[in-house]
Amino acid sequence: MSSAGSRNAQRRSGPELDSCVRCGSCKAHCPSYRQEGTEGASARGRAVLLKQFLEGTLEPSALLDERIFTCILCGACNKLCPLGIDVTGAVYEGRRRLSAFNRRRKLLGFGMEFVLKRPSFSFRALQFLEGLNEVFPLHRIKPFGTLRQMGITVPDSGLREGESLFRVSRPKGRVAVFAGCTSNFLYPHLGKALIRSLNALRYEVVLPKGEVCCGAPLMGLGLTEDAAELAERNLHVFRRLKVEAVVGLCPTCVHFIKSEYRKLGGDGLGNALDVAQFFAGERLPEDSSTQGHRTASRIVYHDPCHSLNYLGVRAEPRQILRDRGIAVSEVERGCCGFGGAFRVLYPELSGSILExxxxxxxxxxxxxxxxxxxxxxxxxxxxxxEVKHLIEIIEEGVKGNRHERGRQAGKQS
Ligand code: SF4
Ligand code: SF4
Structure with missing residues (x-):
């Protein structure tokens, strides 16, 4: 993606919105429609509004702004549309054109852009501010208040400190990790579990220097050009690596670096896979440590929207869990209501989806x-x-198996 390309970043969506026949199939799993119950808050309603707005026959208004920004970008509509209409592509383009319309969101966008383009500096600043929270009531400022409400504390260190290579003897391959901001700065233990699991399968692991946010939060705020700038930086970092796969802990990041970057005018990372996709293709050692999970009475797998609707992942995590001896109970699936900035901008709607x-x-x-x-x-x-990431279950298995092998080797000697 050239910088001219990033300056002119506009999305290319699938078939045009005017092929929409208004059948309403896209409404079936629309989380905002399920809560609001009005046509304007449904996928079909948005497709109609967006067609008029993008063609210039509908003027921007506070109501239009709300309709387009209360979409959580789950992608269920794209998956269900029989004509393959890229509704979310149109939502992104609508947001790009509406981005300056709402002052509160503009301010949030400005803050997020600053933070996400300077991840290491922002992490240190967040640690510092958390320390100050006792003196200044920072939680009264909405994004800080949301963090506090969600029980999020900032760890002592992030996952990556410069470039790292985790070697193994007789490697069978090399993979890179795309950590993503949440794992990198809030849940670094997930990244460490991924590295240990990959090493246990004899993969060398590269954690390259210079990864930045995948750009999804900025795209969601309509800041397409800023998202394209981040895409350019990530592609520069990851394309130079000679790796078999780029494994991500977050399906939103994986979907972005693989597919959305192409729509931003560049190339995607074709070898990007999420944890479920990567490990489903591996022969995991037989588990010996999940007795506790096997006897737990009820375990459900929560399908992340971007994993199910964009990456098409459904069977893989269930297979991995079954192979670990874990029986999964099936319930009606649905969005968790997070949606990045959506959680901050529309806490009530986010809360009712979570409910x-x-x-x-x-x-x-x-x-x-x-x-x-x-x-x-x-x-x-x-x-x-108890809420766990799939990689924690995978790691328990490979770790337990290592201990088991160690015990058996001890007995034999
Ligand atoms: S499913 Fe597709 S064709 Fe039907 S209303 Fe939705 S966008 Fe239009
Ligand atoms: S992306 Fe999700 S929330 Fe947005 S219109 Fe489509 S189904 Fe509804």
Whole structure:
């Protein structure tokens, strides 16, 4: 992607919105429609509004702005549309044109842009500010208040400190990790679990220097050109690596670096895979450590929207869990209501979408998922449940197996 390309970043969407026949199939799993119950808050309603707005027959207004920004960008509509219409592509383009319309969001966008383009500096600043929180009531400022409400604390160190290579003897391959902001700065233990699991399968692991946010939060705010700038930086970092795969802990990041970057006018990373996709293709050692999970009465797998609707991942995590001896209980699936900035801008709507999950998962003892942002959201609303990332289950298995092999070797000697 050239810098001219990033300056002119505009999305190319699939078939035009005027091929929409208004059948309404896209409404079936639209989270905002399920809560609001009005046509304007549904995928079909948005497709109609966007067609008029993008053609110039509908003027921007506060109501239009709200309709387009209360979409959580889950992608369910794209998956369900029989004509393959890229509704979310049109939502992104609508947001790009509406981005300056709302002052509160403009301010949030400015803050996020600053933070996401300078990840290491921002992380240190966040640590510093958290220390100050006792003196200054920072939680009264909305983004800080949201972090506090969600029970998020900033760890002592992030996952990456410059470039790192984690070697193994007789490697069978080399893979790179795209950590993503949430794992990198809030849940570094997930990144460490991924590295240990890959090493246990004899993969060398590269954590390249210079990864920045995938750009999804900025795209979601309509800051397409800023997202394209981040895409350019990530592509520069990851394209030079000679690796078999780029494995991500967050399906939103994986979807972005693989597919959305192409729509921003560049190339995607064709070898990007999420954890479930990568490990489903591996022969994991037989597990010997998940007895606790096997006997737990009810475990559900929460499908992250971007994993299910964009990456097409459904069977893989269930297969991995089954192979670990874990029986998955199936319940009606649904969005967790996080949506990045959506959680800050529309806390009530986000909360009512989460409430639906609380009801669906009422009788579960443990929820496993493969998205760190879903974990943040589910933990904030389902405080009585254990919520784990799939990589933690995978790591328990390979770790347990290592210990088991060690014990057997000890017995034999
Ligand atoms: S499913 Fe597709 S064709 Fe039907 S209303 Fe939605 S966008 Fe239009
Ligand atoms: S992306 Fe999700 S929330 Fe947005 S219109 Fe489509 S189904 Fe509804």
């Amino acid at each position: 639906e999950r609380r009801e669906a998962y009422r009788s579960a003892d443990m929820i496993v998922t493969s998205c760190p942002n879903c974990i943040l959201q589910l933990r904030s609303g389902l405080k009585d449940k």
